[in-house]
Amino acid sequence: MKYPLLAFLATGPAHGYELKQSYEARFSPFRPAVNVGQVYTTLQRLERDGFVRRHGVVETGEAPARHLYEITEDGRGALEVWLRAPVAGVRLREDFFMKLVLARAAGLAAPAELLEGQRTAALQELHDLNELLLAPKLQDLTTQLLIEGAVLHLQADLRWMDLCEERMTQEEVP
Amino acid sequence: MTELMRTVALTKRYHANDEEVAALRGVDLAVERGEFVAIMGPSGCGKSTLLHLLGGLDIPTSGEIHFDGRRVDGLGEAAWAVLRRRQIGYMFQSFNLIANLSVADNIELPALMAGHSSREARRRRELLTRQLGIEAQAVMPPGRISGGQQQRVALARALINEPALLIADEPTGNLDSHSTRDVLGILRGANERGQTVVLVTHDPNVASRADRVLRMRDGLIVGESRLEGRTPSSDLLQALVTVED
Ligand SMILES: Nc1ncnc2c1ncn2[C@@H]1O[C@H](COP(=O)(O)OP(=O)(O)OP(=O)(O)O)[C@@H](O)[C@H]1O
Ligand SMILES: [Mg+2]
Numbered sequence: 001m002k003y004p005l006l007a008f009l010a011t012g013p014a015h016g017y018e019l020k021q022s023y024e025a026r027f028s029p030f031r032p033a034v035n036v037g038q039v040y041t042t043l044q045r046l047e048r049d050g051f052v053r054r055h056g057v058v059e060t061g062e063a064p065a066r067h068l069y070e071i072t073e074d075g076r077g078a079l080e081v082w083l084r085a086p087v088a089g090v091r092l093r094e095d096f097f098m099k100l101v102l103a104r105a106a107g108l109a110a111p112a113e114l115l116e117g118q119r120t121a122a123l124q125e126l127h128d129l130n131e132l133l134l135a136p137k138l139q140d141l142t143t144q145l146l147i148e149g150a151v152l153h154l155q156a157d158l159r160w161m162d163l164c165e166e167r168m169t170q171e172e173v174p
Numbered sequence: 175m176t177e178l179m180r181t182v183a184l185t186k187r188y189h190a191n192d193e194e195v196a197a198l199r200g201v202d203l204a205v206e207r208g209e210f211v212a213i214m215g216p217s218g219c220g221k222s223t224l225l226h227l228l229g230g231l232d233i234p235t236s237g238e239i240h241f242d243g244r245r246v247d248g249l250g251e252a253a254w255a256v257l258r259r260r261q262i263g264y265m266f267q268s269f270n271l272i273a274n275l276s277v278a279d280n281i282e283l284p285a286l287m288a289g290h291s292s293r294e295a296r297r298r299r300e301l302l303t304r305q306l307g308i309e310a311q312a313v314m315p316p317g318r319i320s321g322g323q324q325q326r327v328a329l330a331r332a333l334i335n336e337p338a339l340l341i342a343d344e345p346t347g348n349l350d351s352h353s354t355r356d357v358l359g360i361l362r363g364a365n366e367r368g369q370t371v372v373l374v375t376h377d378p379n380v381a382s383r384a385d386r387v388l389r390m391r392d393g394l395i396v397g398e399s400r401l402e403g404r405t406p407s408s409d410l411l412q413a414l415v416t417v418e419d
Binding site: 027029030031032112116119120122123124126127128129130131132135137138143146147149150151154155158159162166 | 216377378379381382383387389396397399400401402403404405406408410411412414415
């Protein structure tokens, strides 16, 4: 939440409710709705760190008055650093890998059986994502690219499962 | 649903330089009418061999094949040729296009052989080449078009008689993601009009469009995933992105 808020403030001062709306407009299919309380808590933390400061209030005629926030030079610096830092991704389905290793080590289940269930789940997920790619409501560029990214990850997962099966069953070819 | 095709304990052994290869070791496969089945498995596990037998292009060593309610594994070449002209469209892994015919003639040939007028053959061919994005190649010989284009020509040829069963060996093997989508669209369209599809693919993305995905290994079917053809809710997307707070 912290960096998205800084990024929205980098384009000009805004109050908490506006920031909540910007966030939802950008990320709505991917992220759950945020509550405005969470936005204000984050703003307070950013203020304490010197990344934003108050910039007067907007008179809405309602109580409580809404504080406008603006980004500081330090805030811009922090945003810049965050934006340009490469991100380490999750490379594997770690939970599944753990199950696979344990099942094999403890002789609890044949890896092939676990792989079978995992493959079905991954194929179904691929199916669902491909359906979403075609959904008329989700044709904007960011959404399409995000789904395509997830599709490529799933393809890699499935290939990796093939590799696991091949290597783990080499000694027990029927 | 009713059954369109079934194999019972199908085996195929090849003999090559004194070596015997057991390419299929007892395959029991039942395909429902209107079903879309994808077959996956490592290279050499017997996928093409199985399709060849299903299409009558090779003779099983033992076992049975039933198609449309009758036993077909003992049929002679001529009877299989009739079946392939009328009811089974076959797309080869290696395309098998006729080098000295144009793309258009390659595609129209099975329609003419099945007794359609040349006007009807042309109408069907034009529709398919448009859907597959290979209209511009119609006058070319197959040797002068790209591998991906040849693949789509082979698919158009397999579909021109609107076969009850389409058998396709790696229909998207040489295609980029855009053309893969075009081909998948065609296959899904054919399937939605009631045609049964059995295809082999290495691409999980292609397999995920099927009703059922079979996995082969060492000449046997060793696994199966049934997929739900559901329309998912876009809530699914929330699980795609994790953000550090
Ligand atoms: N005509 C043939 N003569 C001898 N052996 C053959 C013949 N055709 C296939 N084989 C062998 O039978 C086995 C199965 O081959 P097949 O072509 O069915 O594999 P595949 O699963 O289609 O592989 P790929 O994914 O590489 O296309 C392989 O070991 C192959 O070498
Ligand atoms: Mg093959």
